[in-house]
Amino acid sequence: MALLDATRHAFALLSGGDAALWHIVWVSIKTSILGLLLAAPPAVLLGYLIAMHRFPGRRIAVWLAQAALSLPTVLIGLLLYLMLSRRGPMGGLEWLFAQPGIVLGQMIIGLPVLLAFTLAAVQALDPRHAETAIAHGASPVRVMLTVLHEARYGVMAAVISGFGRVISEVGCALMVGGNIEGQTRTITTAIALETSKGEFAQGIALGIVLVTLALLMNGVLVLLQGEAHNPGARL
């Protein structure tokens, strides 16, 4: 019955426009998107370069990229905490317990996901795409854009997976953000806090938001993949 009551209360919070709750959602979405926007260009570029080029140490680069996927976020949080703390090398930025610190953490967490998925997507693409572009005189940048366009559904899956990873992580956001109400409290840190206090309604409400976001993001991907099989004319 307690669960039922908490769930009922959670829906009431969501439908009632609870300002504190929606602010938490906003902070989560904002920091996650900013982190991904910062991570995407270098991650996609690196993923493409590793996939397309043979160089000494390439296998080590692939191994490191894939190993970084399983890096515990709390460890990233600890390292960032040490870097951003007053005595740390980046202490002067004053990003600890502030949203820029969370964004930096989300960027570091999202980068290996984006890199590894982009690498896999480009590697899976028929090499004749790049060869055809090269054979028709495309510059290296145009070849890259062509290949990424052809692998776009894999790259989009990388972005969506990266978003899922950063918005759902709790360790780094808690350590670097500090879970300060109205400033650095995110969906996951709020759920952890409210649950520890025995206040389940807000936790369930935020959980519903997380699940809804996951469904929406993956729904968009499914729609795009469907469109991939029925592409329209473009010239």
Added chain:
Amino acid sequence: MNPAENPAGNPGVTPAVTPAVTPAATPLLSVQRLRKAHGQRLLFDIARLDIARAAAYVLTGANGSGKSTLLRMLGGLERCDSCRVAFEGQDLPLYPYPRQLRQRIVYVHQHPIMFSTSVGHNIAYGLLARGVDRRVLRALVDEAMAWAGVTHLRDNDPARLSGGEKQRVALARARVLQPRLLLLDEPTANLDGEAREQVIALIPTLVEQGASVVMACHDRDLINLPGVRRLKLRDGRLAVR
């Protein structure tokens, strides 16, 4: 390629071409001492290969003899260990592949890949890469599509083209760049009936318009096209027939 049989009887060494004194007599492409090895295994050791201007060649040889690899090296998609080339009389390296060759030589895959845009965009791809003005581009694409008989496919999804249509679109995509040399890897492979005949009919028109064509193929109808010169790869060496 010098069409004369090698008097020395060495199938790997075609007779040396007398140095050209006029631009017209200069081979379009002259390749010398082309070597490629995989580990200890020597794949190619070609002493000389001359491609004449506005001429068609078929490159034959058993499966695995390296026909595709040779075309890919000439098209800058694969490295050779050592090679010297002269294109229209200008000495150039084959690796790294020089811009002058990239703009004048186009390689077409056995199974051409289409970019997932539209047929029209695919044909325009190389022109867009070269920064050709949009209005000029449109006219060139229209002309190339008409040549290949694919005008009606302009807005189609390339994924839904038949094998023959894809091959004709690929030929139009290459021809629109007005290359001096086209390298076609098995252009009629896996095609039959009308589709094959349509592709074969396009080859002489490329030569008539001034391009040279080298085709790796087994297709008797291509090999027996009038005026086509024959190259044969065997044991990494090239013979002219």
